[in-house]
Amino acid sequence: MTAVACEPRPHGCRDVPVLKERGQHEVFCGLTGIIWLHRKMQDAFFLVVGSRTCAHLLQSAAGVMIFAEPRFATAILEETDLAGLADAQTELDRVVGELLERRPDIRQLFLVGSCPSEVIKLDLQRAAERLSDLYAPNVRILNFSGSGIETTFTQGEDACLASMVSVLPETRTRNLLLVGALPDVVEEQAVSLLSALGIGPIRVLPASRTTFESGVGENTLFALTQPFLGDTHAALERRKARHIPAPFPFGEEGTTAWLRAIADAFDIDDETFERVTRAPRTRACKAVAQAAEVLRNKSIFFFPDSQLEIPLARFVTRECGMRVAEVGTPFLHKGVVGPDMALIEGCPVFSEGQDVDRQLDRCRAARPDLVVCGLGLANPLEAEGFTTKWAIELVFTPIHFYEQAGDLAGLFSRPLRRFQSLNLMAAE
Amino acid sequence: MKLTVWTYEGPPHVGAMRVATGMTDLHYVLHAPQGDTYADLLFTMIERRDRRPPVTFTTFQARDLGSDTANLFKTACRDAYDRFRPQALIVGASCTAELIQDDPGGIAETMGLPVPVIPLELPSYQRKENFGADETFYQIVRTLARPVRKTPHVTVNLLGPTALGFRHRDDILEVTALLADLGVGVNVVAPMTASPADIARLGAAHFNVVLYPETAESAARWMEREFQMPYTKVVPIGVGATHDFVKEVVTLTGGKPSLDVSRLHLPWYSRSVDSNYLTGKRVFVFGDGTHAMAAARIARDEMGFDVVGLGCYNRERARAVRSMARDLGCDVLITDDYLEVERSIESLAPELILGTQMERHIGKRLGIPCAVISAPVHVQDFPARYSPQMGIEGANVIFDTWVHPLVMGLEEHLLTMFREDFEFCDEAGPSHHGVVSASRRESCAEPGVESMRPSTIEIVWRPAAEKELRKIPFFVRGKARRNTEIFAGERGLSEIDIDTLYEAKAHYAR
Ligand code: SF4
DSSP: OOSOOSSOOOOOOOOOOEEEEESOOOOOBGGGGHHHHHHHSTTEEEEEEEOHHHHHHHHHHHGGGOSSOOSEEEEEOOHHHHTTSSOHHHHHHHHHHHHHHHOTTOOEEEEEEOHHHHHTTOOHHHHHHHHHHHHTTTOEEEEEEOOTTTOBTTHHHHHHHHHHHTTSOBOOSOEEEEESOOOHHHHHHHHHHHHHTTOOOEEEESOSSGGGOOOBSTTEEEEESSTTOHHHHHHHHHTTOEEOOOOOSBHHHHHHHHHHHHHHHTTOOHHHHHHHHHHHHHHHHHHHHHHHGGGTTOEEEEOSSSSOHHHHHHHHHHTTOOEEEEEEESOOOHHHHHHHHTTOSSOOEEEEEEOHHHHHHHHHHHOOSEEEEOHHHHHHHHHTTOOEEEHHHHHHSOOBHHHHHHHHHHHHHHHHHHHHHOOHHHHO | OEEESOOSSOOHHHHHHHHHHHSSSEEEEEEOOGGGGGHHHIIIIISOOSSOOSEEEOOOOGGGTTTTHHHHHHHHHHHHHHHHOOSEEEEEEOHHHHHHTOOHHHHHHTTTOSSOEEEOOOOTTTOOHHHHHHHHHHHHHHHHOOOOOOOSSOEEEEEOOOTTOTTHHHHHHHHHHHHHHTTOEEEEEESTTOOHHHHHTGGGSSEEEESOHHHHHHHHHHHHHHHOOOBOOOOOBSHHHHHHHHHHHHHHHOOOOOOOOTTOOHHHHHHSGGGGGGTTOEEEEEESHHHHHHHHHIIIIISOOEEEEEEESOGGGHHHHHHHHHHHTOEEEEOOOHHHHHHHHHHHOOSEEEEOHHHHHHHHHHTOOEEEOSSSOOGGGSOSSOOOSBHHHHHHHHHHHHHTTSOOHHHHHHHHHTTTOGGGOGGGOSGGGOTHHHHHHHHHHSOOTTOOOOOOOOOEEOHHHHHHHHTSOHHHHHHHHHHHHHHHHHTTOSEEOHHHHHHHHHHHOO
């Protein structure tokens, strides 16, 4: 099929049974997505309607990223709102008014639901519609849920993008829509590769500004750049857009397969494909090979976090020569990650959901060389002698496409290299 | 509904987590949705704890609502007990669980667990983190502490240190050593380091030393009432307060005051001529009530600063902070609204901020140096080296920490003298901070597109005046700019030239 291949690869496994867990989860809620979404959408503001906990989560997850007044805030529900002394809808109008007056640069406002707002059944959809009437056409007001009772971590982005799909204008133009918030540098790489293949017009969701948004319709083809966009996928299909299923563009193989699927959908010939991709593929293979040196034959264990786990398991087994002990994911959406699952080497345990203490037991029994987990678990596991990689870094760092393939492998290899280079015991 | 950008305190259950995580052999079962588990990372990442906090979250989901969230809680409680075998359990609800009213306390009590179960009522929509810690510790003490025989030697309990506390780890060591010099032993340190069994024997101490009233006052009051144990009111932060603390302790022990000051450097460092440049520096102090008041006293009496503003974010300390501000004759600010603090700092234009991590960001944006004196904390507030705030070493640490963000005495004069020298550009900031501060200062000085503030000033600076302004050292330039603009505005001027600049300077001369 291809002239450039890093090395011959055996077949993966498919349709293995999935271990379903329903115990204590150790994951963020969907509000966390706001941290990267508000940077990506430069004319958007995210107003969480929630509690002090929600505000505290956002600031803890944002961590050191506090250097400017952010384009997000929390409308904290107070005793009076709960006791029905103040009408929550009226209060919301007041808060939104305050906010928009202070930020005249805002063009789209997201009202973001939280656990408390959902438990008290505060109707944010109604609020968004009412406020839209009030502030149109200057400001578009949408709502989605980032609550912990409905969403897990990256699902917040999914809910947000899905809410935007319904307001995209109708178009009959044949176009390609790339779906998923990516760092600008990565997004530009994708667009330029696809343009070089002769594919266009290309639009992205979310766009950096509402003015750059595209239309959608039956002639729209869309490709997901992130595996956690199940609802957005469904919303786009409701708008008659057609999905191009593919493995996700991580590593040389993933990127090639992803581009190939899109190229096929746009009838791009093999010769063009070969010409455009050859150089970056060769570069990617080389970069991965270098970084993957220390990864070969090492084992890895993924705790569920971002839903990137399955595509990444595919990458580390096929391109870095690792063995996967367990790959946990908060949700397993076969329609989205099926192509990646089919390629994974060596049939690991697939687990969906979580019972954190039992999963920790399994992890200890498996004694993997590297554990990919959330921030709450990383240091405690390090203290037990494991080497860990924070899952959140995989969400915040540019890891997609050819030019980042080496960096992606590097994210996994750095903790192992560090472990090998430190010689702390001798000093004691 | 209150619009909030950043919060100084987390919700009350985070306070309870700080108590539970500081203790040993205690487990907290918290009825909460999955996202609330973010709180674990405060401990494992910010404080670099090597163990998970002893907290089981029930992580109920939308589909559980109305059907079996109560059962979920029961199972979580049972599993947590079986797995961790704690000496006692605390149980409670986070903000969301408070709304579904499952009554975790009631459920846990009926389960017949073989250890004490302590229910917590922490009203999430009214109170905050410090209240949560104080209340949790109080409930634990109330349930577990028993009247016991006093220790033969004079001992005290050190009360208040928690996980994620600002320098609590090192304050414990410093105060323990200071008390040892007075012949006073430590019976129990709690909550941090204590197990439920240790809590049971709190009454063996002769009196209590309250290190952090924010988290231990209710428990200390209760023991005063129930066990007739007095507790100390002075918090030994700063030279003066440490002397006062020693006096307070000896009035309770009947011993002789003694304080080994051979390692104390603050007074001499403050007297030495290089510190002349500290005289009358205008400082703004903000933090939790206890740390803010301690800092204000040090600032005035031990550093020779001029305190222009004092405030705290925990309303529980509002009264004491207000009265101290009256004594100091400065502005007072009781608020947990970050934007209000920012506005206040902007209008007071201090030369140094003594605040929290939040004020550090304000300082960065406004180009004002800042030293951190209080929680909320950041990973930087857990240094590897020993750096207490209390006692003798605490005073030394404070001197260094506060002076560090400033330009050193002689350096300040040199900068003024050679400000035209391009290699000696004052934009570089204090020489001991390296080049990082240069770019940082640039980005701070001019608020970028991110700024929310609508620009109200339409006064134009003439190029010559602008150039003259650049000659003023950067650390007062912002203030000079604002003062000149206010001066011009008041006189209805639409342009500022060199004369306006110097007239304003004369007008504001102090
Ligand atoms: S889990 Fe719910 S209550 Fe907790 S931070 Fe997320 S949205 Fe807020």
